[in-house]
Amino acid sequence: LKQEFLTTRCKTMRELDHLIAESIVVxxxxxxxxxxxxxxxxxxxxxxKTELIA
Incomplete structure (x- = not known):
């Protein structure tokens, strides 16, 4: 995660939280x-999940 997505420095914790959440979705x-x-x-x-049901 750090090597691929968190490549910029964030100025606030809110900015960092947003970047982490976005990275996880990607x-x-x-x-x-x-x-x-x-x-x-x-x-x-x-x-x-589908294979377990079938």
């Missing part, structure tokens, strides 16, 4: 992961 919802078959963590979670 990491979980938009960034595909090689170890997850090029799916996002959210996509993998939904796939696993």
């Amino acid at each position: 990491y979980n919802c938009y960034r595909p992961h090689l170890s997850l078959e090029m799916l996002t963590p959210d996509q993998m979670y939904e796939k696993a």
Whole structure:
């Protein structure tokens, strides 16, 4: 997280909180992961949930 997203210095804690929250959304919802078959963590979670039901 620090190496990929938190590359700028924040002036306030509020700014830092916003940047962290935004980074988490990008990491979980938009960034595909090689170890997850090029799916996002959210996509993998939904796939696993669907496979458990079927």
